[in-house]
Amino acid sequence: MSKKRDLLLSTALELFYRHGINSIGINEVIKVSGVAKKTLYSHFNSKEDLVLRALEKRHLTFMQWLEAKLENTTNNSELIDTLFHSLKGWFDGDEPELGHFNGCFFINTSAEFHDAKSEISSYCSFHKAQVRQLIQSKLSEDSEDLLNAICLLKEGAITTAYMTGASSEVIENSVKILRRLEC
Template sequence: MNVKKQLILESGLRLFYEHGIHAVGINEVLKVSGVAKKTLYHHFENKEELIVEALNYRDEIYREWLIGRLSSVPQGKAALMALFEAIDDWINDDVEELGVFNGCFFINASAEFGDLDSSINQACVHHKKQVIQLIQKYGQLDEDAACRISIIKEGVITTAYTQHDKDAAKKVLPLIEHLI
């Protein structure tokens, strides 16, 4: 990827994740990235395209991190426990590649863009489906069971963010242990 495009993408992702998408204008992305407006529009047709690419970039970073965590333990129960231990690390800001925890970027983006057919919402749906497939694969679960585990994971992330509960993931470990 072009260096300037990468800089714009990383700046946009960081700003959107930290402050919210609607709260961040293109001029702020330009200021933080240090690139000219013409350069931004050379790489991204509009703000929506930048948002979608930022979501896709975050998806790539998140899934690479999660695969690394889940593939480091045996599949099945150990991987499902590792999932929530990984989420605990993220919630507690111990995952450098994900940055400071500000909830789930995909949940946050979906909340800001209610149109279910929008490219932004579709990028969020794609991410969630990909994560469910990872849970299914590494947890050795059928699709329904992986979806249920994912719902618990989503609840943990939302609780951690909205209630400032840094122990949310640890609190569900006994439940996950019992369910498996």
């Protein structure tokens, strides 16, 4: 990947994640990155293309982070503890590879794109399915109910922590609920 393309993509992702996609125009990405408009359009066909590539970049970063966090879990209790305490680390700014916590980029993006059939909405759904699949692969027993509960509480924890800033309480409550379901 060329340095300018990577700079444009990193800048766009940071701006889109911090301020929302609809509030950031191409000119803002160009201004902040310091890259010429012609260069941007030589790498990306449109703003939608730039958004899709930003989603891909965030997906790869998040999945690598989550895979590394869950790598050594051997049972459901470890999976739950590791997943939710890793999320707390992200919420609290202790996970530098994920950057400053600003909610879920995929949820935020989906909220801005109302056409569920659009490529952008489809990619957001793809991301959520991939995260679910990873969590499922780490379960020590195949339990659809536990998988559903983990995924729903994970999404709820991300949204609640973003909206309230109460990361410790959110994580503690999520883990407590999952412990009851685990039995």
